[in-house]
Every structure is written in structure tokens, then in C-alpha cells.
Amino acid sequence: MKCNEAYTRRVFLRNTGLFAATAGITLAASGLPKFATPAAAKSYDKWPYTKLNMDEVANIAYENYMDLFCTSTVLKGIFTPLANSVGSPYKTFPVESMKWAHGGIAGWGTVCGTLVGASTAIGFITGDTDTTEAMSNDLMFYYANTVLPGFKPAKGKWAEIKNTTKAGTPMCHISVGRWMQEEGVAFLSNERGERCARVAASIAAKTAEMLNAWDAAGGKYTPVNTPLANVMTNGITSQNNCTDCHGKDVPKPIMAAGKKD
């Protein structure tokens, strides 16, 4: 669901300048208020990268899900082939150290842990804050708007499942809840575990695809979606499913710095 359209259009028009300022990969735009103009994109030592086989990445993420859960198994899927081809630092990085992000951070149902694992890997590999932000943002959009899981093993490792669903959000709680309702199973079921293992495989593979494209383009990434568009359009960090929680009473945030709307 989209935010109240009239409201969104009004806010959008008022912020067209700000919005346009983010219409590239450069986030340190001159049209932003002082506080939102931090130093330009930061580059740092990136980890060596070699092209990934998407099927291999997906299979490793899937096979290790029950042992590692969503975040760490995505890291395992991406880092294992790179540990083989490149070695350190992939070889020594403890993918288990990020297990806490499973289930929307220790089971709190916020962001799907697969996206935390994927973005962490992207951050190490691209060596650039703005590139990572753009890819992470595109992954959030992809997760919210794609029927998942796309990955389907020849035979379910823990259970056979029937349904795939579109979450409409990157939130674990809503994503898994919508699927549980379709499938008619409990959270603490092998079916739900199987589903999340397949989602982890799907997101790991998508991340590998994005990284391969970035690598093939000589370390350049063309964003599919405008970074920070949600913030600029809605006047607050947000998704695009306002009515999911607010119903018809979507609040009108203050849009101009320091002034009541």
C-alpha cells in the first residue's frame, strides 16, 4: 500500500528540490539542510572480490540456515566461495558473530535478518559508503516487492511448502506473518524454517547478482531506486506502506526544518 496519495503528492512537490538532490548515487547533496550534508562518501579498504556463482551462494545459504539462521547464513553463502577463491579476510571472518540479527534482531520482528547479512557483506566488499547504501536500499525494495522465496530446492531439507508471498515491506514480522497465514502453519514449525531458509537463499543469490554486476562494471553501481527517497517523500525514515499501520490517519510530519507544519 502507498501512503495517502494527496498527502504524498503535496509533500513530494514541496520537497522536489531535496528529492532531486538524491536522484543519483551522491547522497551528500547541496540541497540538503546543514545537518544532512555530512562529508562526502567515504571509501575504505575493500575486500578482494571474484565473481560469485549465484547457485552456489544460494545452496550454501540454504543448507546452513538451521545452524546459523537468516543473517549469518547469508554471510556464509557469500563468504564461503570467496574464502575459497580469495582467502583472508573471508576465511577468518566469524559469520556466527552476526547471528543476533535473526528474526528481525533477536526475534523482535524488525528488519528481515537476511538484509542485515547481505548489507554487511556488501559494505566490506564495495569499500564505499554510498555504493553500499544504494545497494542496500535496492535490496530493501527488492525484498518488499518480490514474491519470495524464489529459491526452490529439488527436495525440501526440513519440510515441503506450498506458498510464496510478497511482503510489501522489509519487516520480518509482516513478511513471515503473511506467509504463515497463507501456508496455515505456526512460526515454530519446520515449514516456517524451510521457508526462511529458502528466503535466505533467495536474498543471498540476489546479493551475489548485484555484486557481480557492480564488479563487472569496474566497481560502479547504478541504483534501481533513489536512495533516501522514502525519507524525502515522507519527511521521516519510513517505508511506503504507511496505511498498514496508520490506517487512514497517516500523520503529517513537519517538513520544514525547525517549523511546525
Next chain:
Amino acid sequence: MKCNEAYTRRVFLRNTGLFAATAGITLAASGLPKFATPAAAKSYDKWPYTKLNMDEVANIAYENYMDLFCTSTVLKGIFTPLANSVGSPYKTFPVESMKWAHGGIAGWGTVCGTLVGASTAIGFITGDTDTTEAMSNDLMFYYANTVLPGFKPAKGKWAEIKNTTKAGTPMCHISVGRWMQEEGVAFLSNERGERCARVAASIAAKTAEMLNAWDAAGGKYTPVNTPLANVMTNGITSQNNCTDCHGKDVPKPIMAAGKKD
């Protein structure tokens, strides 16, 4: 706000066995369904630790907020003193690589980025998945139930602000939205930046306090809150503010594995 009480009690009683199974730090409990009984807690090489000065950690996190945003500045606050006392791997870790988690992951308003930075640091330092999960879970509770920011500099670096608020959730969107409403300012304002810089300082200091206690106890951590209690009580990854989004119509998830409720 709490979930519908009658509902919660009913579910809670039905799941007392499961709930009790998590009433310690050991998450791999025998009372859980097969899928939820992964291998026991994983230990891995932990990063060397020396006691942190909470004020120093808070000040570094605060000072670097505008440059790094919430996640990376919490990492900077914790890692800078450790880089000085211990050296590698703190010295070479690119804290900027996690900047993408700001604003609830690239501005999507999900989990507050300070909690991602804090949990990432905890994961490297404790070297144990269950200890990290318990500390991350306690931080989520702390963030949701504490009036923030607690950190107050002698003079605001970017603005002076008046209000402190309790989010009731670890979600960036709701946390910052409630504060913006109290303060009467826009998201893209220096006041909001100042507030989030102080929240980052507060969470970084709390993390240092928890790590110091863990270290002083010889690497043992006593959870304040039961890990995975939200999952066990609500039958899905979740918070405890169900009515915030669901109103009076809090859905009843299927609780028994493989069966409709």
C-alpha cells in the same frame, strides 16, 4: 502498549513449557520444535577486550555522528578506545562499512541503527552466539523502555534540544517520530540530528556498561530479559506493542506446529 492481555495470557500459558525453556541463556532448549533446536551456542575467536570508559565511548559516538550516522558512530565510540588499548583488529575494522544501517536500514525506519552497531560490536567481542543474542535482546528492551537520549553534552554541537522521549519500541520510525512530535521539528533539522547523535552516545555508553559487566564477570552475562520471550509469547517474531499497529484486532497466530489454531 502491551498486546491484548487476555490473548497474551492464554498464549503464554499454552507456551509456558517453551517459554521456560528459554529462561536462561541457553537458547538451544530441548522443549523447542525440531527446527528451532539448532546446534548449541557457537563460540568463535573473540576480539581482545579491556574495560571501557563509558564517558569516553559516549563522547566519541556523539562527536562523530554527523560524519558517520547512528550505526557507524556507535562502532566508532566502542572501537576507538579499544584500538588504542588493544590495537588490531579494532584498528583496521572499517566502521564506515556499516553506515548503511542508519535510519533503520538506509532510511527505511526499521530497527534503530544504534542497535545494529552495538550488537555488531558485541558479537565480535563476546565470541559467543548466545551471549550476544542475550545482550542484543536486553539492548532492544533498554532502548524501547528508556527515556532517551540520556546523554547530554555541556553544549549542543549542532543545536540545543528540549525533549527526551520513550519510544516503546526499537523502531527508528516510531522512536524518532515520537520525539519529533514532542520537539516540534522536522526530520531534516539540526535539532533532529542533535537528538540522534545523543541517542547514539547513550546506546554506545550502555553497550560499554554491559560489556564491562560481562568482562568483570569473567565472560559471563546474566540476561535481564528472557531471550526470545516475544517469539514464545506472541507466536511470531514481534515486539510487545501489538496494538500500536493492529489496534484492537491483534491477529491470533497459529501456535502449534503444523496445525491451524
